[in-house]
Amino acid sequence: MGRYERSKSAILLGFLVLNLTQLVMGRFVVEKNSLRVTSPDSIKGTHDSAIGNFGIPQYGGSMSGTVVYPKENQKGCKTFSDFGSSFKPKSGAMPNFLLVDRGDCLFALKVWNAQNAGASAVLVADEVDEALITMDSPEEERSSAKYIENITIPSALIEKSFGEKLKKAISAGEMVSVNLDWREAVPHPDDRVEYELWTNSNDECGFKCDMLMNFVKDFKGAAQILEKGGYTQFTPHYITWYCPQAFTVSKQCKSQCINHGRYCAPDPEQDFSTGYDGKDVVLENLRQLCVFRVANETKKPWIWWDYVTDFQIRCPMKEKKYNKECADMVIKSLGLDLKKIEKCMGDSDADSDNSVLKEEQEAQVGKGSRGDVTILPTLVVNNRQYRGKLAKGAVLKALCAGFEETTEPAVCLSNDVETNECLDNNGGCWQDKAANLTACKDTFRGRVCECPVVNGVQFRGDGYSSCAATGPGRCKINNGGCWQDTRDGRSFSACMDHEGGKCACPPGFKGDGVKSCEDVDECKDKKACQCAECSCKNTWGSYDCSCSGDLLYIRDHDTCISKRATEVKSGWAAVWVILIGLGMAGGGGFLVYKYRWRSYMDSEIRAIMAQYMPLDSQNEVPNHVSDDRA
Structure with a gap:
């Protein structure tokens, strides 16, 4: 991109920001908490202080402490240990609230240095006479990201005149005791909390995007428990702005906006010639809004948290998966109606308003006690903007502060949120x-x-x-996810059971091995049974070969041979079988004849001998020849 193009892009971005600024100018509401001085009597009274947009304000509660003003490093931009200063309270003493001056470094760095020195809270005195402002963390300060996310103490900005009174009392040796009170920072009219999260689908916008993504993943379980129990009513929102009429046909507006410049987002890489465009972010923001609407129609609005967290994991910009195809896969996996979501999104090329995004731009403008939303991300609890660290514990404390006393759900009385x-x-x-x-x-x-x-x-x-x-054993579990089939008592499987094994169709089949394996016709184009005398018949997973005439097929050699040798061998085998059979029959007959002859001779001999010498067992032996008795 040349110098002219970069300059033109910068000018356009300036117009976009200017339009947004003009839209909300004078309507930004600084969220405040009460600061009450209890001693000395000379400065007793209640004052407003602006809640810092980092750290953990004690929503629903209060803190009492003693104000301390350092003799050195009064702006708190350096580590207090370099000056030998410590603000840890002595045993039995009240906590120390460190008072520092505004200027020279980031608000968050002042608070971080004070926390490391042992302070329990920080008051920042303004350097000019003006209305209170919100102390915010930097947009893309990577070097400060680590300490910002680890700030756990509350902080507040006070007016210059009030700061001077505190310093004067401290220098006079007075003990200045104050009470920071957040009990009315969040309205708590009834037993249900309504809250909004103004967010963004862009995951490559620096520290704040990282903080937002981590919060959504971490808070999802608690949010769904509260929503399913009917304790809360959650609504997601997305900031968009419009392109000036004079620039709607420019390359920059076309790459950043949809619906002819009506709804725009900054280019993620701040480079209009490469990577993703701002309109990609607008479209995904719109998709996430429609996911919520369709899920809400099914009485399951909490599915929005599932979609957003899954999209962050599965479709990140850095992996070039931030697109419609990946989003559709996530939507289908959650059982949402894709056609309804696409219908809700409408036509992004139409030269007309998009009803969903138009409502978002209208909702961005503050109404009643709530100011316009200009900081991303922003949490709104009971129509009051949340200030502080966007973290599960801190946000849960703010939500619980929005319930009417004694109506809090069990999650507000416990440190754990259990869900399956x-x-x-x-x-x-x-x-x-x-x-x-x-x-x-x-x-x-x-x-x-x-x-x-x-x-x-x-x-x-x-x-x-x-x-x-x-790995090993994979085929024993659901056949390793591979194809398998059984026909006519024969089974085949595409699973290869070894380390690194894949699904591959077995010999005789072709296909992906996962969903299908089709039988290969080995007989086609003479792939099998190639000998001249061979004929081929295809079977499931294999084939059969046969030979013409009186030839016999030998599969190992893919050839046909004459059956004569086999027949000769078969004839001699039959002769031998007959001879052996005759031999065995003759031997058997001889043994029977011999046995019967011996039996006959024994009976004759016994009869003759009985006539001359009767046997002991015989009293009388009848005449063997005849019997003359009548």
Whole structure:
């Protein structure tokens, strides 16, 4: 991009910001808490202080302490340990609230240095006479990201004149005691809290985007519990702005806006010639709004949290997956109606208003006690903008402060939020119902989609749309996710059971090995049975070969041979069988004849001998020749 193009882009971005600024100028509301001085008597009274947009304000509660003003490093821009200063209270003493002056460095750095020195809260005295402003963290200050997210003490900005009174009393040796009160910072009229999160789908916009993404993932479980129990009513919102009429046909507006310049977002890379365009962000913002609307129609608005967290994980910009195709996969995995969402989104090329985004621009303008939304991300609780660290514990404290006393749900009285997100639509994760397998794992911070380990076999995949068994033993579990079939008593499988094995169709089949394997016709084009005398018949997974005439097929050599040698061998075998049979019959007959002859001779001899010498067992032996008695 040349110097002229960069200059033109900068001018256009300036117009966009100017339009947004003009839209909300004078309507930004500084969220405040009460600061009451209890001693000395000379400055007793109640004052307003502006809640810092980092750290953890004690919503619903109050803190008492003693104000301390350092003798050195009074702006708090350097580490207090370099000056030998410590503000940790002595045993039994009240906490110390460190008073520092505005200027020279970031508000957050002042508070971080004070926290490290032992202060329990920080008061920043303005350097000019003006109305209170909100102390915010920098947009894209990577170097400060680590300490900003670790700030846990509250902070507030006070007016210059009030700061001077505190300093004067401290220098006079007075003990200045104050009370910081957040009990009325969030309205709490009834037993239900209504809250909004003004967010953005862009995940490459620096520290604040990272903070937002981490918060959504971490807070999802608690948010869904509160919503399912009817304790809260949540609504997501997205900031957009319009392109000036004079620039709607420019390359920059066309790349950043949809609907002919009506709804725009900054280019993620701040480079109109490469990467993603601002209109990509607007379209995904619109999609997420429609996901919420369609989910709300099914009485399950909490599915928005599932979609947003899954989209962040599965479709990040840095992996070039921030697109409609990836978004559609997430939508389908959560069981949402894709056609309804597309209908809700409307035509982004139309030269007309988009009803969903038009409502968003109108909602951005503050009404009643709520100011316009100009800071991203912004949380609004009971129509009052939240200030402080966007973290689960801090936000939950603010939401609980929005319930009327004694109506708080159990989550507000406990440090834990227990939920099993895998019970609803399997958490949008992969599952095999037939084998009773799932990639959904419920944790304290919400469900995760990770492929399981079953009986020592590791499943691998993205955990959302696919998981496949790998390594030894994989074929024993659902056949390793591969194809298998049985026909006519014959079974074939495409699973290869070894480390790194894949699904591959067995010999005789072709296909992907996962969904299908089709029989290969080996007989086609003479791929099998290639000898001249051979004829081929295809079978499922194999083939049969035969030979013409009196020839016999030998498969190992793919050839046909004469049956004569086989017939000769078969004839001699028959002769031998007959001879052996005759021999055995003759031998058997001889043995029978011999046995019967011996029996006859024995009876004759016994009869003759009985006539001359009767046997002991015989009293009388009848005449063997005849019997003359009548």
